[in-house]
Amino acid sequence: MFPFNFEWIWDMSHMVFMGGLWYAMTILGIGMTYCLIKAVVDTLQGKGAHH
Amino acid sequence: MEMNARQHKFGMVIDLDKCTGCGACMVACMAENNVPFKVDETNKRDSITWMRVYKLTNGKPYPEADACFLPRPCMHCEGHAGHSPCVSVCPATATDYSSETGVVSQIYTRCFGCRYCMAACPYHARYFNWWDPVWPDGMEKYLSPNVSPRMRGVVEKCSFCYHRYQLAREKAIYEERDEVAEEEYQTACTQACPAGAIVFGDLNNPDHQVARIVQPDAHHHFTGHSKIAFRLLEQLGTNPKVYYLTEREWVRKMCDQYNFGPQAAGH
Amino acid sequence: MDSALFPKGVKRCPTWQFALWIGAVGIVLLWGVYAMLLCWLKGLNQTNMNDYYGFALWIWADLAVIALGGGAFFTGFLRYIVGKDELKNIINFAVLIGFICYSSALLILAIDIGQPLRGWFIFWHANVHSMLTEVAFCLSCYFGVLTIEYIPLILENRQIDRVPFFHNLAHNMHEVMAVFAATGAFLSFFHQGSLGGVAGVLFGRPFAFREGIFIWPWTFFLFTWSAAAFGPCFTIFLLKITEKITAKKLVKDSTVWLLAKISGWMMLTYIIAKTIDTLYWLTVTAPAAGYGAGFFYDNWFYNFGWLFVEIVVGGFIPALILVSEKGRRSPGLLFLAVLLGVIGVSVNRWVMVLQVMAVPVMPFDTWALYYPSWQEVATTILPVAYGVILVSLSYRYLPVFPNEMELNAAPAQAEAVVDEELPVQAAVARA
Numbered sequence: 001m002f003p004f005n006f007e008w009i010w011d012m013s014h015m016v017f018m019g020g021l022w023y024a025m026t027i028l029g030i031g032m033t034y035c036l037i038k039a040v041v042d043t044l045q046g047k048g049a050h051h
Numbered sequence: 052m053e054m055n056a057r058q059h060k061f062g063m064v065i066d067l068d069k070c071t072g073c074g075a076c077m078v079a080c081m082a083e084n085n086v087p088f089k090v091d092e093t094n095k096r097d098s099i100t101w102m103r104v105y106k107l108t109n110g111k112p113y114p115e116a117d118a119c120f121l122p123r124p125c126m127h128c129e130g131h132a133g134h135s136p137c138v139s140v141c142p143a144t145a146t147d148y149s150s151e152t153g154v155v156s157q158i159y160t161r162c163f164g165c166r167y168c169m170a171a172c173p174y175h176a177r178y179f180n181w182w183d184p185v186w187p188d189g190m191e192k193y194l195s196p197n198v199s200p201r202m203r204g205v206v207e208k209c210s211f212c213y214h215r216y217q218l219a220r221e222k223a224i225y226e227e228r229d230e231v232a233e234e235e236y237q238t239a240c241t242q243a244c245p246a247g248a249i250v251f252g253d254l255n256n257p258d259h260q261v262a263r264i265v266q267p268d269a270h271h272h273f274t275g276h277s278k279i280a281f282r283l284l285e286q287l288g289t290n291p292k293v294y295y296l297t298e299r300e301w302v303r304k305m306c307d308q309y310n311f312g313p314q315a316a317g318h
Numbered sequence: 319m320d321s322a323l324f325p326k327g328v329k330r331c332p333t334w335q336f337a338l339w340i341g342a343v344g345i346v347l348l349w350g351v352y353a354m355l356l357c358w359l360k361g362l363n364q365t366n367m368n369d370y371y372g373f374a375l376w377i378w379a380d381l382a383v384i385a386l387g388g389g390a391f392f393t394g395f396l397r398y399i400v401g402k403d404e405l406k407n408i409i410n411f412a413v414l415i416g417f418i419c420y421s422s423a424l425l426i427l428a429i430d431i432g433q434p435l436r437g438w439f440i441f442w443h444a445n446v447h448s449m450l451t452e453v454a455f456c457l458s459c460y461f462g463v464l465t466i467e468y469i470p471l472i473l474e475n476r477q478i479d480r481v482p483f484f485h486n487l488a489h490n491m492h493e494v495m496a497v498f499a500a501t502g503a504f505l506s507f508f509h510q511g512s513l514g515g516v517a518g519v520l521f522g523r524p525f526a527f528r529e530g531i532f533i534w535p536w537t538f539f540l541f542t543w544s545a546a547a548f549g550p551c552f553t554i555f556l557l558k559i560t561e562k563i564t565a566k567k568l569v570k571d572s573t574v575w576l577l578a579k580i581s582g583w584m585m586l587t588y589i590i591a592k593t594i595d596t597l598y599w600l601t602v603t604a605p606a607a608g609y610g611a612g613f614f615y616d617n618w619f620y621n622f623g624w625l626f627v628e629i630v631v632g633g634f635i636p637a638l639i640l641v642s643e644k645g646r647r648s649p650g651l652l653f654l655a656v657l658l659g660v661i662g663v664s665v666n667r668w669v670m671v672l673q674v675m676a677v678p679v680m681p682f683d684t685w686a687l688y689y690p691s692w693q694e695v696a697t698t699i700l701p702v703a704y705g706v707i708l709v710s711l712s713y714r715y716l717p718v719f720p721n722e723m724e725l726n727a728a729p730a731q732a733e734a735v736v737d738e739e740l741p742v743q744a745a746v747a748r749a
Contacts, residue, residue, distance in 0.1 A: 144444070166373060170373045
């Protein structure tokens, strides 16, 4: 899973497979972080208080 | 290490015309490799037998009736360039094909028991530990200290007695020899066979008996040179390292799916 | 008693009735949990699996729920990527079903492995060449996506929504949902395919093995295609059951017809491809390995009937019903089609797991048949019970169906709604 795992080899298979995986996980991570931070900012600005 | 410079390809040839079906190979294998057993082993589909002897019959009435016993260890398939059926599918790299020895290994402490390798193996050479191993009182003292017993929930299989190779190699290194001699590394089943039906050695070493008998043809998927040599289910492309010998044509045809394949069609 | 938690303006059954319903399903759930604990504590000897059936009922259940749960990714793909806005009326339900299916699949996998505590090895010591590794990674990631898609729905509960932070969070998540849905679709295309690849790469098993392109056997593409085709069928199937139980109309007909039409065309194209694949396998691939066509079906249980049920009964018939406007607009035929579709894809997953194990490969071996133990059955029903409970809770407390209020308004209002819908339906019919 990580380059420091002993079965890791710097070959095309590992780079494509793990690249795809980390790419997807990064998008999800950044997306959720953005939503959470923006929700905190929005709340501090008083948005959504009437609901 | 210098010793590793040479690529070995350990393999086996079993003369089916010599095999009497006595089962000594099975017993020797179980004792050597600490293979667990149950009180009731009648169900062969959930009990573990790394080396299993099958009985083949030609299905003909007397006097043409004939039977053949076929010992089946793990075939240590090479596939195409080490792409053996089981190794490539293991999701956790718990089984590996060694290009140094040609042995398909199984890391018991790595296996998490998904059993995908069992689904991949056409020879049913892989076994799952459905139960925790239980040894009769006192028997644990007779277990081999060189082979780790397996726990419930993992897959195990024949290792070509790899621990014997490790011991022989250590001895050779200690004695400052480059090579492990043919007789230094022999599997338990080979040594136990009273009929001398099993021959084991390095298929890459022309001095070894196994290589002399089989003479694998590297240009034709390592098929045996001898007309009476064959491998089980050769047409699947698993490229096994266990060869069989028999003069009986019906056995050779049966073991290679004679019903339909290109061979039957005269290719 | 709990009416303050209901979505605004909708009617729900009395609390006692709901509690009774949840209690009854809960008993089934507990039965499954008991069997699950037996498997975890005593090991897989609690099952009827054996060395010939290392893959059995559970792996089938996994493959089936993932295929059926494919409605979530494909509906999301159509809604957010293709831009079929109409599907916003059913997307919440599709996500809910997907969430249930994928969480069930992960639970079953956790029971199915011999050493559950080592389950993380599949990630840590990943063999990137194994189809199962790709399945594990993409399935887990996609379950994350489904959770992200389901969370806003929970946050929209009337009481939770009152909390400004949760309201803002749900709003923000909706804003970027297209990105999540696109990632989900990307992951789904791969793990659905890899599940097909799991069987397709087994060159030691001539019943399963298929040729293909590069590292992917044809089953890779067929599985993705079929999940996209039959997943929406399952969404519609469960929607119709939910509507029957609740005695309410929950999603506009136009939305259902649109999804059914797309599903139908996907099914028809899939089943043609599947037929070609089957013929090629039976006449070229399998004979090359030494096995004739009749060999795989030469058993009292596994006979050609399975192929007929999968391809004709569960493939061509529902596909043809759904592609015809008359067929999908008839409530009876629509239900029959989605039911047959669900059966068809489940049969496909069944044969690609269990028949693969049953067929003798060594010429001196015999057919291996198996029946599951009660523990396997109970743990397979467990996710169904869990799913029923989650659908019930979601329906009761969350705004799963945005059109529920208008579709179940007083008769006079309802007529007006139907009138308003007509132009939309006409547009859909033209599309």
